[in-house]
Amino acid sequence: MSEVTITIDGQEVTVPAGTTVLQAARMAGIEIPTLCHDPELTSPGACRLCVVEIEGMRNLPASCVTTAGDGMVVNTISPDVMDARKTVIELLLANHPEDCLTCERTGQCRLQEYAYHYGVRGDVFHGDRTEFPIDDSNPFIVRDLNKCIRCGKCVRVCDEVQGRSIYSFAYRGFDSIPATAMDESLAESECVFCGSCVSVCPTGALTEKMMHGVGRSWELEKIKTTCPYCGVGCNFDLNVKDGKVVGVTSNAESEVNGRALCVKGRFGYNFIDHPDRLTKPLIKKDGEFQEATWEEAINLVAEKFTQIKQEHGGDALALFSSARCTNEENYLANKFCRAVLGTNNIDHCARL
Amino acid sequence: MDNLMVACCSKCNHSLSNPCKDYILCRTEGPICHDSKECKEKRETFIGKVDLAEDKPHRRVLICAGTGCISSGSKDVHSEMLAAVENAGIEDCEVTITGCHGFCEQGPIVIIEPEGIFYGGVSADDVEEIVEKQLKDGEIVERLLFTEPNSGEKDKYYRDIMFYKKQERTVLKNCGHINPEKIEEYIIAGGYRGLLRTLCDFKALEVIEQVKTSGLRGRGGAGFPTGLKWQFTAQAEGDQKYVVCNADEGDPGAFMDRSVLEGNPHAVIEGMLIAGYAVGASEGYVYVRAEYPLAIKRLQKAITQAEQFGILGDNILDSGFSFRLKIKAGAGAFVCGEETALLNSIEGERGMPRVRPPFPANKGLWQKPTLLNNVETYANVPIIMEKGGEWYASRGTEKSKGTKVFALTGKVNNTGLAEVPMGISMREIIFDIGGGINNGKKFKAVQIGGPSGGCLPEDKLDLPVDYDSLISAGAMMGSGGLVVMDETTCMVDLARFFLTFTQNESCGKCTPCREGTKRMLEILTRITEGEGQEGDIETLERMAKSVKNTSLCGLGQTAPNPILSTLRYFRDEYEAHIKKKWCPAGVCTALTTFKIDPEKCTGCRRCAKNCPVEAIKGEVKGIHEIDPEICTKCGTCMEKCKFEAVYKG
């Protein structure tokens, strides 16, 4: 593949042809702030925070959508660029609730981070602000469009990754928002609550409802694990506080699933500490379930299987396997059924 | 024969299934396919009824049926005229509709040909007089003639009217002279000859060379060299290419594209056909805003007729070239005029601009190479191909060739569409064509290029009107809107007006435009409401620069222009608003006080009697005074005073 060499802030960088200026800068260790850019999604070039100065180019092009050309001379820290970045942040803050004290995203919010970094306060403009009711219609996602910066990541992740296309921009200009069809609540929409949009939203506009108030981001320990729900093997981070799981968030490093998860994996974790959860085997004695050890339970099952097989033959037994098992576990189930139980009566819920 | 385009007799072998390159000439100068004196005569008679000669008795009564004249009642004039001419038993006289003359304020307009007599403001009640005097006796109906605003003289003929004298009508030539709903009238007027020459004499690349030689630049706003754009599209790789016409015309007050589509739709079709041939496209779209129902109807009719006679479709005129044209009606958002938003809209997506590059020439409609030009740009193409690129390049200035249509409005005597050669001075447009400022007021500025453009003050009036001079003066050609302002216009209020428009029309995709136009508008509104603060001008300048430099598309990049140009030429007005809390033009209500001049006041009490809030005190025959605490600044007193004693201070 051919390569191009460009100069960024005086530093020469050689990158494969087709690389964007933003990628090239990041490869050279030069940080350019972004809000709407996401390496896994298409780039709309919308937030304009990543603008840079390129010799010979009119205006300030957005580096996320400008392809590096051989011999290009880029300046990411010129006074004009700094002014432009600050202006973008000022403008976003001018229509953003000053709610960092209670906002769920505090500490993880990109807008907050850049405002801090560039020293921009929210008091430059005192004008209209958009006012939207908070969409609290469902058990999983809180949608507070007052905090939305119109980066469109939710629109794109739903469309490009999840394939549901729940959101699309609606209304114009200052009133534009990422809306559901007919601007209904999420509950009324066709949303499947996979929460992908929550995982990409850079601000507190989309948050996990169950994580509200359970702990600040810096108090939470993130432990990468595999989802127990099915055999796909998605990974994510359990968010743990004081030894208790208080939430699940995507882990972009997950090989199998990236940031994508389903509603169960992302939001179905409260079984962990649920009082109804069985943590010990139960054996029914005299019409009542009574706690037993694993050994007792397994022995009882083995005993009954053996007895049935001896009295009625292996074909009196059948095994029904589950998609929650991994491939390896299903293989073992198959082996166990045919070689141990001695029957071909085996099926799987995925065929239902 | 009631249609020139159909076969004259059974010997004519041209048909849709048997196309031939001689078709057009056969119909106008022929027959060529067979020899028949009788057929030739039939054709000549038909043509003679449209293409009038002074020495023939035949007459045409042309009734304007552009949107402007229709809304002032020309449909009634037309039906009345048809009936009256028939009742009067006048033969050799055809009553027909035409497209727009561009002088809509004079509508409904009726033209009598071959003399070229111009009647304005004609109502159905005037029809009988026109028929009795003009058509029967050849006597002119004086009272319907146009009166020059400056000299007060009446013009008998179209050609004498100052509004038209300095115009050079090329694109608009047919508008107002042919019936746009009849393809044969376009052909009789010389139409489709450019296409014919293209298909017979030129290879695709040679067409592009001609367009490059012509120096034609895009009429949609940016003035990009048209030939170069065609070349890029021709060179782009793609199994399918498209030609798209931008007829979105979102500029408030501009209506030249609408007039061309309504009055001369075949010129656009012909231009697009030539473009399709040049770039290798077989399909085209015309994107017209749905608020232009008449333009859509006429264009659809034109497309259907062109298809019917083998000018659109497969193997056009036996050239092997095939081309189809569709209309897409847009919902009328200013941003949909931006080329990539327009393409999204055709595709059924939200009209939001795409990132460029890739440019439409490489990845346009459905990611295929797409040529996109403006209505007026396409309408210039046929004549280039007919007369040659060099002929075209002989008019205009070094870098801006040909003519440009402007929509002249505001405080001038004559408003309407003016097609002028590039390089003409602004003064000539405003004072000769426009007849100067109305009500004897003083010229203050002219806004050129609509909400994306800028204003030019008095000392720029002699600037040649061409793409580059305008840019260097802080304005731009844009689509050709010209709004003339007099001393009663407040320039801060003007900037506020345009920002209100761009802020409303921003698509909301990118931060600087979505949020920045809003904040700039808020500051401007504050200033006009008397709440301006020290530092506002600097904030405006800083914001304007950022929004211009960082917005994604042309809408945001040009939205600050009205602010920047008014600040450049009228900074003192901003300062007066902010520091002195005074609006020099007396427009911003919060910053004006109504006063009574004791020298002029006669004590008639008219003002006091009419003041709705009883803010005026004074005895009969005594000097009156307005109490500023009570006054709501409604302006009634000023309107009512017969002695011009009330003034804004």
Ligand SMILES: Cc1cc2nc3c(=O)[nH]c(=O)nc-3n(C[C@H](O)[C@H](O)[C@H](O)COP(=O)(O)O)c2cc1C
């Ligand atoms: C906000 C915006 C609105 C525009 N509106 C129009 C329009 O109404 N008609 C038009 O022809 N071009 C319009 N343009 C310019 C087009 O993007 C494009 O440059 C033009 O149609 C190209 O044709 P041309 O080269 O023939 O001028 C607009 C551009 C912007 C940024």
Ligand code: SF4
């Ligand atoms: S909700 Fe979040 S992800 Fe969606 S556009 Fe707004 S800020 Fe971006």
Ligand code: SF4
């Ligand atoms: S500049 Fe304005 S109209 Fe253009 S993309 Fe940005 S928000 Fe939309």
